[in-house]
Structure formats: C-alpha cells, structure tokens
Amino acid sequence: MTPSRPVPPPAHDLVLVGRIGAAHGIKGEVRLVSFTEDPKAIGDYGALQDADGKRRFEIATLRRVKDNIFIARFVGISTRDAAEALNNLELYLPRAALPAAAEGEFYHADLIGLAAVDGAGTEIGRVLNVLNFGGGDILEIAPAGGGETLLLPFTTACVPSVDLAAKRLLIVPPIEIEAVPEGDDLDTFR
Known part of the structure; x- marks a missing residue:
C-alpha cells in the first residue's frame, strides 16, 4: 500500500513567502499576502x-493594506489582464536566501521530508506537510506502511525533539480520547 500523497524529497530548498491574490485596479497591481515574519x-x-523556478517576480512597489496584506506591482506586469493571470500564484525564495531560524524555531521547508520516529527509533512515517488552520502548526505525516496520513499538533508535547542534522523528529502521539455518547453513564465505559 502506498501513501495517499507522495512524500517530497528531503532536500526541499524553497520556502513559501507569499501568495498573489486578485488584481487591483487596471495598471497591473495585485493583492499580495506575505508569510514572512515581518510581512x-x-x-x-x-x-x-x-x-518550479521558471518565473521570477521582482516587486516594483509595495504598500500595506493591513497586517500581512499589500497592494503590489511587479516589474513587467502593467495591465489588469496580466495581473489577473497571476491570481493564487505562490511565491518562493531559496532556503539559503533566508536567515537562520532561531533556537526552537523551524522553517516549514526544513521539516518537510523528515522521518517521524517513535521513542524506540522506529520510523512511523515522513513529514509530508506542515498545515496551519489558525490554531497552530499541524504536521501531516505519511505513514511508512502507507494508508491515511496522520495529523499531529506540532507542539513540544507531541514533538519533543527535532534533529535537522539527523533528518528526523521524535513524535509522541497524543492519547486518544473517545467521546461518551449523549445520555450514557460515564461509569459504563470504565
């Protein structure tokens, strides 16, 4: 059995730093969402x-709309049609162009592809993706034996250590808690 999605190679060297949104106006400007620490x-x-590194985008102008959202104009993009063609395009930088992460912090690109091992050192799977739906980072792990991916919170309780040099992280899955059906006595399930 194979994982539901392929695991990217460990040498993932691009970091997602932004996403182009809808066109703004008629002169080639776009909304730009920044994912950098300082937007x-x-x-x-x-x-x-x-x-894929085939297209490069140089920011000509950038003005803040709010928090991490900007109105941007890119060199060579001067019409609304050209701007609309960029909608939802993700923008990347090579990992080497970014500063080193602080102690205990990681770029998502550094985690993708790492082996996820248990306390005995047995590989459980590989980190497929790092997701965040607003409540904190979640590791998506493709199981070594295939099947559905696992989702684990990226907290020190579930991931007590990350060893980038060894290309692995230790995981301690959270205890599973079953819901008690409504109207049932809790003592019945003990």
Whole structure:
C-alpha cells in the first residue's frame, strides 16, 4: 500500500513567502499576502520565484493594506489582464536566501521530508506537510506502511525533539480520547 500523497524529497530548498491574490485596479497591481515574519520584509529579498523556478517576480512597489496584506506591482506586469493571470500564484525564495531560524524555531521547508520516529527509533512515517488552520502548526505525516496520513499538533508535547542534522523528529502521539455518547453513564465505559 502506498501513501495517499507522495512524500517530497528531503532536500526541499524553497520556502513559501507569499501568495498573489486578485488584481487591483487596471495598471497591473495585485493583492499580495506575505508569510514572512515581518510581512513587509517580503519586499527586501529581491526577486521571488514560482514553485518550479521558471518565473521570477521582482516587486516594483509595495504598500500595506493591513497586517500581512499589500497592494503590489511587479516589474513587467502593467495591465489588469496580466495581473489577473497571476491570481493564487505562490511565491518562493531559496532556503539559503533566508536567515537562520532561531533556537526552537523551524522553517516549514526544513521539516518537510523528515522521518517521524517513535521513542524506540522506529520510523512511523515522513513529514509530508506542515498545515496551519489558525490554531497552530499541524504536521501531516505519511505513514511508512502507507494508508491515511496522520495529523499531529506540532507542539513540544507531541514533538519533543527535532534533529535537522539527523533528518528526523521524535513524535509522541497524543492519547486518544473517545467521546461518551449523549445520555450514557460515564461509569459504563470504565
């Protein structure tokens, strides 16, 4: 049995730093969502690229709308039609272009592809993705034996150690708690 999605290679060297949104106006401007720690820093790294590295985008102007959302104009994009063609395009930088992560912090790209092992060192699977739906990071792990991916919170309780040099992280799955059907006596289930 194979994992439901392929595991990316461990040498994932691009970091997602932004996403282009809808066109703004008629002169080629777009909404730009920044994922950098300091949102305005997205304009400080030079040319950004698409996922396959075939297209490069240099920010000509950048003005903040709110928090991490900007109105941006890219060099060479001067019409609404050209701007609309970029909608939902994700923008990346090579990992080497970014500063080192602080102690206890990690770029998602550093975690993707790492082996997830238990306390005995047995590989449970590999990190397929790092998700965040607003409540904190969640590791999506493709099981070594195949099947449905596992979702684990990326907390020190569930992931007490990350060893980037060894390309692995230790996982301690949370205790599963079953819900008691409504109207049933809790003592029945003990």
